[in-house]
Amino acid sequence: MEVCVESPESAQNAEKGGASRVELCANLLEGGTTPSVGMLRVIKNLVSIPVFVMIRPRGGDFCYTSVELQIMKEDIMSLKKAGADGFVFGILTSDGEVDENKSTELLEVCFPLSATFHRAIDMSRDVSGSLAKIIKLGFSRVLSSGGCQTALQGAEVLKAMVCQAQDKIIIMPGGGLTQENLAEVLHITKAREFHGSARKPVKSVMTFMNPEVSMGAETNCEYIRKVTSAELVSCFLKIAHTQRDI
Numbered sequence: 575m576e577v578c579v580e581s582p583e584s585a586q587n588a589e590k591g592g593a594s595r596v597e598l599c600a601n602l603l604e605g606g607t608t609p610s611v612g613m614l615r616v617i618k619n620l621v622s623i624p625v626f627v628m629i630r631p632r633g634g635d636f637c638y639t640s641v642e643l644q645i646m647k648e649d650i651m652s653l654k655k656a657g658a659d660g661f662v663f664g665i666l667t668s669d670g671e672v673d674e675n676k677s678t679e680l681l682e683v684c685f686p687l688s689a690t691f692h693r694a695i696d697m698s699r700d701v702s703g704s705l706a707k708i709i710k711l712g713f714s715r716v717l718s719s720g721g722c723q724t725a726l727q728g729a730e731v732l733k734a735m736v737c738q739a740q741d742k743i744i745i746m747p748g749g750g751l752t753q754e755n756l757a758e759v760l761h762i763t764k765a766r767e768f769h770g771s772a773r774k775p776v777k778s779v780m781t782f783m784n785p786e787v788s789m790g791a792e793t794n795c796e797y798i799r800k801v802t803s804a805e806l807v808s809c810f811l812k813i814a815h816t817q818r819d820i
Contacts, residue, residue, distance in 0.1 A: 643665075659688075677711050
């Protein structure tokens with residue numbers, strides 16, 4: 575299990591729960607963006623499992639300008655020096671194809687570290703065609719919900735992706751996985767890895783609260799954080815192990 579985290583507390587809880595790897599992001603409310611070098615350094619001192627780092631300069635689409643590509647390169651170089659074990663990114667052209675040229679440029683900067691192509695594939699024109707390009711480019715794994723909102727909804731597509739991938743690349747289902755649907759997703763897809771945040775709400779320690787002001791989106795409450803639960807990670811893994819033993 576790979577756990578998506580955005581804080582040291584979540585990373586530690588992921589490891590305590592038995593996760594094999596964490597994907598470090600910032601701003602999960604936007605689907606994840608590039609975290610700081612400081613965040614990575616602190617987390618690397620706190621956990622012993624591999625830390626893969628999201629490279630995404632902003633929220634929104636996955637079609638990046640030449641300036642944004644340069645930012646991504648600079649971030650990879652800095653985070654690489656800070657101890658990243660691998661990277662996670664995805665780039666599309668304006669017409670929804672995998673951007674092979676820009677992906678190649680980033681992979682060259684990542685080398686020799688492993689790289690995952692993230693859920694940008696789910697926003698692409700043709701998931702199967704995109705997967706073929708991603709395999710050719712040399713990515714180690716793909717994080718996908720099968721082109722649907724959730725991995726459960728895209729389970730049949732994910733199953734086809736696993737068949738298409740054979741042993742050339744790892745297909746890692748992710749997106750809306752819960753204790754209630756994980757077994758079904760793994761049963762259908764036959765995937766050997768999966769991805770989730772396994773988070774629970776945690777109340778703020780603030781004793782004074784100003785309900786009239788919001789620092790972010792109005793739907794976001796500054797006085798509740800979502801943090802990865804070690805117990806929930808452990809529960810996910812028990813479900814996965816049980817499913818694989820069937």
